[in-house]
Amino acid sequence: MSGALQDWKSQKKPFAAIASVPVFWLALFFVAPMAIVWLYSFGENAGPADINISGTLDNYKRAIEWLYLSIFLKSLAVAALTTLICLIIGFPVAMAITFAAPKWRPWLLLGIMLPFWTNLLIRTYALMALMGTNGYMNKGLGGLWEGASWLRTLVGMQPLEAWTPIQLLYNNFAVVLGLVYVHLPFMVLPLYSALDRLDKSLIEASLDLGAGHFKTFMQIVVPLAAPGIVAGVMITLVPALGAYLTPDLMGGTDSQMIANVIERQFKRANDWPFGAALSFLLIYAMFILIALQSMKANKTKEVR
């Protein structure tokens, strides 16, 4: 009998006692609010605080105008670039944790996880302080600049002009760097758990049979870690696409992402139906990404 599910009809009382609270909560405080947003997305503003749900598709038509579509595509591009950088930085880190001495492994993992548990706003603020015109990043670049200038004088050339601090914040570069900073732990953890399950004797066999480290990595490690890579990509891409705080604080006027546009509809622009349509488009985009992932996951299962 162990492991078998009980039919709810044979256990009506315990089932009701256990199921009622979670189902009730989910229906009232998740399904109902989402349903209202969905309905609003087919509505129009009828007054300052009055929305008439008329079944119009105008909000969606407006959302696919180039102005908004381009912001949407740009958000996708920024999120994809963030994910790619996280993957490139994160993969060697995950490898290093996997092959570290057993007594070091948990501490390295903890080192990756502690920032993940630290408040997002504080982390963003800390990075901003470092990147300001007077911050250490500018000082470091200034030091490199002066070093280069000194080298030039050493070989008898004119020294470079004095270093002027550059604006590192409030542009697209800052947004991508901020998103990488925030999402890196999301990528490393699933990669590690995939690499940890990998049969290490396969790598040894590949090396013994004459393949180099790079070839082994590309042809053995990467394919076997594919489920972890897909999971890491999803877990980074999805929140990065919906990121609000990083582009808001670190971005400039031209680096707003879709979440910032949605926020504006609900605060300054006060166009709730249009904001509702945009946020449902973002949710649909997430669904498409997740559907693609599960299709990919099913395929890998079939191959095995």
Added chain:
Amino acid sequence: MALFRSAPIAPLEYTRKLWMRGWVGLTMLFLYAPLLVLMVFSFNDSKRNVVWKGFTLKYYEKALNNDSLVEALVNSLTIAFLATIISLVIGALAAVMLWRFRFPFKGLVEGTMSLPIIVPEICLGVAFLIFFAKVEWPTDLMWPLNLSAITIAHITFCFPFVAMVVRARLASFNKEEEEAAKDLGATEWQAFRDVLLPHIQPGLVAGALLAFTLSLDDFVITFFTSGPDTITFPVKVYSMVRFSVTPEVNAASTLLILLTVILTFIALKVQGVKGITETH
């Protein structure tokens, strides 16, 4: 000479290779340098946080005397505490429900429950903004009731995480133990309390820590849900960062980072390093 005496590097000891160590070191530097600079400079005796001017605790004093900052911190901790307790109950019930019963529309319920994890924060925040406006949720209640809207929102996105962690733990439970208890005369409730609950306890601890951190961390959903007079720590820090960067923010942030580290070490004591890393 120790460098030369150490054993040769085996093919799989990637971690002992220099470039690999450098890579990990640089990544850790990238992750920790901003936080460490922030913490060190919270003790700096200068308004402009650029050069070290000497040690001072005056910004901690200022932060702790800043009534609205302290109020925000107390609010955040209260919300996190309440949201954790309620999410723990709802999440554990949801996990037991999905693990134990077969019922109609189970797939639908399960799928819907994972949605608060997937749906972008901004969409959830917007949904709560509209929902609480629509039902005309009172905003002028006395403390702590004025935090109810935010707490409800936090519970909604925290309890699915708790359910996930607890369910993973339930998978290793032997149902025969529960049946044996019942055969020996335990009631449904006694079997739950004395057999099932002790088994899922590590899952509950992990879930509670996760819920507490998620709640304390949340800015976007709170930003949309909070009324004009209720302010939480992240929302307060946001407005301080936005409008005037003061060293007080460094001091208050350092306190919150320390709280995170302390919570992590409590978790370590309770579960051990392995237990923590396995729950993620």
